[in-house]
Amino acid sequence: xxxxxxxxxxxxxxxxxxxxxxxxxxxxxxxxxxxxxxxxxxxxxxxxxxxxxxxxxxxxxxxxxxxxxxxxxxxxxxxxxxxxxxxxxxxxxxxxxxxxxxxxxxxxxxxxxxxxxxxxx
Amino acid sequence: xxxxxxxxxxxxxxxxxxxxxxxxxxxxxxxxxxxxxxxxxxxxxxxxxxxxxxxxxxxxxxxxxxxxxxxxxxxxxxxxxxxxxxxxxxxxxxxxxx
Numbered sequence: 001x002x003x004x005x006x007x008x009x010x011x012x013x014x015x016x017x018x019x020x021x022x023x024x025x026x027x028x029x030x031x032x033x034x035x036x037x038x039x040x041x042x043x044x045x046x047x048x049x050x051x052x053x054x055x056x057x058x059x060x061x062x063x064x065x066x067x068x069x070x071x072x073x074x075x076x077x078x079x080x081x082x083x084x085x086x087x088x089x090x091x092x093x094x095x096x097x098x099x100x101x102x103x104x105x106x107x108x109x110x111x112x113x114x115x116x117x118x119x120x121x
Numbered sequence: 122x123x124x125x126x127x128x129x130x131x132x133x134x135x136x137x138x139x140x141x142x143x144x145x146x147x148x149x150x151x152x153x154x155x156x157x158x159x160x161x162x163x164x165x166x167x168x169x170x171x172x173x174x175x176x177x178x179x180x181x182x183x184x185x186x187x188x189x190x191x192x193x194x195x196x197x198x199x200x201x202x203x204x205x206x207x208x209x210x211x212x213x214x215x216x217x218x219x
Contacts, residue, residue, distance in 0.1 A: 052188055055188070089156070090160060
């Protein structure tokens with residue numbers, strides 16, 4: 001394996017209104033096979049992707065939220081959520097379906113700066 | 122008149138535009154607009170204020186899909202798909218704020 005790069009996937013869209021969240025998750029799972037340093041950032045409406053208790057039977061759409069819990073199995077363990085985005089939406093860490101690291105916007109910005117590759121969804 | 126909004130108020134100005142322009146009537150929040158009807162969010166105050174002028178509804182299956190069925194603000198009425206049809210049929214016109 002050549003040099004390892006720092007990849008960050010930036011998720012800013014809510015889960016079902018657009019296809020962004022699902023597509024991001026698909027790409028993240030593919031990336032897992034390439035042995036890179038992968039982190040996922042959730043900000044703005046992207047934090048809604050991780051909300052517990054999604055029940056999609058009524059909208060006849062696949063509930064892909066359990067897949068976030070499987071990321072650990074692919075050695076993707078760096079999940080970062082922006083504190084200010086959570087607060088604006090009345091959501092707390094306990095409402096999320098996976099363990100995450102909550103960062104302030106300044107910390108999130110700094111982390112983004114450290115990356116070699118940033119992919120936006 | 123029925124106003125239908127489908128975008129999250131925290132990422133689009135669709136609901137803001139609706140509330141700015143429309144004077145009264147009924148508002149139905151569907152798809153990502155259901156996030157606007159959840160307690161504790163930064164939009165809660167604005168929607169509460171609008172509830173003085175409008176009757177506000179939310180599409181329940183969209184709320185459930187997003188894991189927010191237990192977060193609905195007081196005063197917002199959940200409707201199912203047939204309730205959606207009834208609202209559309211009972212109003213003389215509909216405006217979709219896309």
